[in-house]
Amino acid sequence: xxxxxxxxxxxxxxxxxxxxxxxxxxxxxxxxxxxxxxxxxxxxxxxxxxxxxxxxxxxxxxxxxxxxxxxxxxxxxxxxxxxxxxxxxxxxxxxxxxxxxxxxxxxxxxxxxxxxxxxxxxxxxxxxxxxx
Amino acid sequence: xxxxxxxxxxxxxxxxxxxxxxxxxxxxxxxxxxxxxxxxxxxxxxxxxxxxxxxxxxxxxxxxxxxxxxxxxxxxxxxxxxxxxxxxxxxxxxxxxxxxxxxxxxxxxxxxxxxxxxxxxxxxxxxxxxxx
Amino acid sequence: xxxxxxxxxxxxxxxxxxxxxxxxxxxxxxxxxxxxxxxxxxxxxxxxxxxxxxxxxxxxxxxxxxxxxxxxxxxxxxxxxxxxxxxxxxxxxxxxxxxxxxxxxxxxxxxxxxxxxxxxxxxxxxxxxxxx
Numbered sequence: 001x002x003x004x005x006x007x008x009x010x011x012x013x014x015x016x017x018x019x020x021x022x023x024x025x026x027x028x029x030x031x032x033x034x035x036x037x038x039x040x041x042x043x044x045x046x047x048x049x050x051x052x053x054x055x056x057x058x059x060x061x062x063x064x065x066x067x068x069x070x071x072x073x074x075x076x077x078x079x080x081x082x083x084x085x086x087x088x089x090x091x092x093x094x095x096x097x098x099x100x101x102x103x104x105x106x107x108x109x110x111x112x113x114x115x116x117x118x119x120x121x122x123x124x125x126x127x128x129x130x131x132x
Numbered sequence: 133x134x135x136x137x138x139x140x141x142x143x144x145x146x147x148x149x150x151x152x153x154x155x156x157x158x159x160x161x162x163x164x165x166x167x168x169x170x171x172x173x174x175x176x177x178x179x180x181x182x183x184x185x186x187x188x189x190x191x192x193x194x195x196x197x198x199x200x201x202x203x204x205x206x207x208x209x210x211x212x213x214x215x216x217x218x219x220x221x222x223x224x225x226x227x228x229x230x231x232x233x234x235x236x237x238x239x240x241x242x243x244x245x246x247x248x249x250x251x252x253x254x255x256x257x258x259x260x261x262x263x264x
Numbered sequence: 265x266x267x268x269x270x271x272x273x274x275x276x277x278x279x280x281x282x283x284x285x286x287x288x289x290x291x292x293x294x295x296x297x298x299x300x301x302x303x304x305x306x307x308x309x310x311x312x313x314x315x316x317x318x319x320x321x322x323x324x325x326x327x328x329x330x331x332x333x334x335x336x337x338x339x340x341x342x343x344x345x346x347x348x349x350x351x352x353x354x355x356x357x358x359x360x361x362x363x364x365x366x367x368x369x370x371x372x373x374x375x376x377x378x379x380x381x382x383x384x385x386x387x388x389x390x391x392x393x394x395x396x
Contacts, residue, residue: 035308044167057322058189176299190321230298
């Protein structure tokens, strides 16, 4: 099984968990009482930054592991680290202002796109070598 | 590793990513400014159609892969394609009207149910043959 | 492949699906018409209890399977059962009152933390034995 990708995946989950704790802090700081998740724009940006990270989890984790299994553990792990960097930049930026989410967003979406291409290439190569 | 299921999973992720781009377009089209995700019913239906697809990802991806690993790659991939068809019908329908989400919803939930049964059957068979 | 963890994962998905049916019932019971997901606090608590379970899925499923693959199938499955218990307590509690979500929340987060530690320990041990 891919080891480097496993470590990077745990790092990504740790970061994602850390984002969740920031949402909990923001609930208190901006006075948004559960079960509400709206009512204050500063809170909503933190909430949406976490929620968007969740929304991208399938788009990140699935290509990450298919790339690791069918193409290369090291390549998948390296792109996984890039995703983590992009998500940190995104979260810090979005917490400050809506427009500041964009640089990190493009870093993380580029990582996902490359992982997707890598996964697709890996599967095609495995199928070809099995067919020949 | 299951190859056909890997391809179908990538297709499902590509579709899910496409839905996300529709939400981004709807933000602009219906004038719902981030971080808000409410305020216009036409926007909210598109947003909820994407969000519901996310909500079903665990219910889809987990049985899909357990079915592929423990029972049959081909069967899992075929039901995965059915799920994709159901999700397209669901998204197109929900974008138009709340009631129009139902036919697609039942197609995709039927696919998930069959994948779940297939996964459970596969695990039971593997355990039985290991025990005998 | 890990069999006990596979069974526990299917149980977790079945529970998660059951929570989704409770949200559908709550839509009708408390008169919150789709695509809206706010407007009634009793509904919102049920909705958020389901949504929080989704939010924790990556934090649960990833360490669960990494722990099962790199450390121990039985240990991962046992902690997976603990997570399920915690989620039941959480959902029943949160449906009644905001504060009553906490005991179940701590049970499930403890399970996730132990799975994370188990996964990390397992990966480190595999890398060490490969390096020696």
